[in-house]
Amino acid sequence: MELYRSIIEDLKAWKRNSERKPLILKGARQTGKTWILEYFGRTEFKYTVKFNFDKDHSIHEIFETTKEPSRIISQLSLLTDSPILPGETLLIFDEIQECNPALNALKYFYEDASEYAVVAAGSLLGVALSKGDSFPVGKVEFLNLYPLTFKEFLKTINEKLYSYIEELTEIAPLPQFVTDRLSELYQQYLVIGGMPAVINYFLENKGMEKVKKEQQTILNAYTLDFSKHAENKxxxxxxxxxNSIPSQLAKENRKFLYKLVKPGARARDYEDALLWLESAGLIYRVFCTTKPFLPLKAYDDLSAFKVYLSDVGLLRELSGLPSEIIFLGNGAYTEFKGAIAENYVLQSLVPQYDILPRYWTSIGKAEVDFVIQSGSEIIPVEVKAQTRLGGKSLSVYDANYHPACKLRYSLNNLKQDGTLINIPLYLADWTKKIVNFLTLH
Incomplete structure (x- = not known):
């Protein structure tokens, strides 16, 4: 079964753009960047040519000796059986972060050879870019590839149910048979997450042991990246x-604490390590906002933040949480259940909004799980893992700031109560669409 990836539509739009720039596809390791680009080349171009800068270091010499696109194309053509033709060939530079001259050469493809369709990708490209090496600022376009969202997972395995949700036109409860099926699939997604190889094992009915093993393989690859690509210190x-992330999220107050990393740890000693994990696309750092005003970035409390993983399935596996607990429940799982739901919701919100969500706290009174900047609106978000809706955080926020819209995610049905919308957790990927219903009506 072929996995549905919505980014293909963005790639098609890039191809159609008469003023396109070379494209850089960013994303964490194992999110499927190479597969996406090869699929795009196969379906949208006559020829596809790929060069991997990690596997073949001889390619580096070409870019180290010239920046002239015509000479680069001429020399690369000697290394492939397929022609490299304007408009007909997709030229893929994989793991481009391994060769800074190649990264810099993208500038000259834009300025002197824009007729060629050039795409680049790299698992640790964000880390390379954060080092501040020579980079063609303004001469390239970026796309981010994330793990499969629940929406993509749903479209892959149940096209009819996906289409039903896509065709919603109002905030109204869904039929019971729909909510039952979506709840079941949502639980499956919490277990497996959105890494393509893991989902493939699941869809091929290889069993949970294979799923678990593949998740462990990915986690091990990440750990190897630490030792291979990070500074020694x-x-x-x-x-x-x-390794501390599960214990950070297990607390009722999920604020990141350095003492849970290592006794005596100080913020200044760990800032570079946090930035590395962020740049590699492995974590999200959600800052506390001192005031939920526009623009959100201007009111960050840089000393207070939460850390989540980029994939909820990997969080479950890194935490050592047995998959059956997700399906069957357990009294001792209550606390971490909220963390899993929060990680899932954040994972859903990130691709939908340009600004990473923040969180808000009223010291000693309340804490709102996330705050979204949506156009000119600031929207507070509360996440509940089940159907119980206790808590006063949104009420405290509402009394202070009177937002035009408030969101609560839970396993309750889709419903609007004044300015409060209850969004079922399995509809989190449709948040932007649902919020628009409120503004339209």
Whole structure:
């Protein structure tokens, strides 16, 4: 079964753009960047040519000796059986972060050879870019590839149910048979997450042991990246932070605490390690906002933040949470259930909104899980893992700031109560669409 990836539509739009720039596809390791680009080349171009800068270091020499696109194309053509033709060939530079001259050469493809369709990708491209090396600022376009969202997972395995949700035109309860099926699929998604290889094992009925093994393989690959690509001084710090994430999220107050990383740990010693994990696309750092005003970034409390993983399935596996607990429940799982739901909701919100969500707290009174900047609106968000809706956080926020819209995610049905919308967790990927219903009516 072929996985549905919505980014294909963005790639098609890039191809159609007469003023397109070379495209850089960013994303964490194992999110499927190479597969996406090869699929795009196969379906949209006559020829596809790929060069991997990690596997073949001889290619580096070409870019180290010239920046002239015509000479680069001429020399690359000697290394492939397929022609490299304007408009007919997709030219893929994979793991381009391994060759800074190649990254810099994208500028000259834009300025002197824009007729060629050039795309680049790299698992640790964000890390390379954060080092501040020579980079063609303004001469390239970016796309971010995330793990499969629940929406993509749903379209892959149940086209009819996906289409039903896509065709919703109002905020109204869904039929019971629809909510039952979506709840079941949502639980499956919490277990497997959105890494393509993991989902493929699941869809091929290879069993949970294979799913678990593949998740462990990915986690091990991430750990190897720490030791291979990070600065020596940061390797143990990155590892300590990474391993502390489950305990950070297990607290009722999920604010990141350095003492949980290592006794006596200080913020200034671990900042570079946090930035490495962020740049690699492995974590999201959600800052506390001192005031939920526009623009959100201007009111960050840089000393207070939460850390979530980029994939909820990997969080479950990194935490050592047995998959059956997700399906069957357990009294001892109550606390971490909220963390899993929050990670899932954040994972859903990130691709929908340009600004990473923040969170808000009224010291000693309330804490709102996320705050979204949506156009000119600031929207507070509360996440409940089940159907119980206790808590006063949104009420405290409402009394202080009177937002035009408030969101609560839970396993309750889709419903509007004044300015409060209850969005079922399995509809989190449709948040932007649902919020628009409120503004339209």
């Amino acid at each position: 940061d390797i143990p710090r990155i590892t300590h932070i990474w």
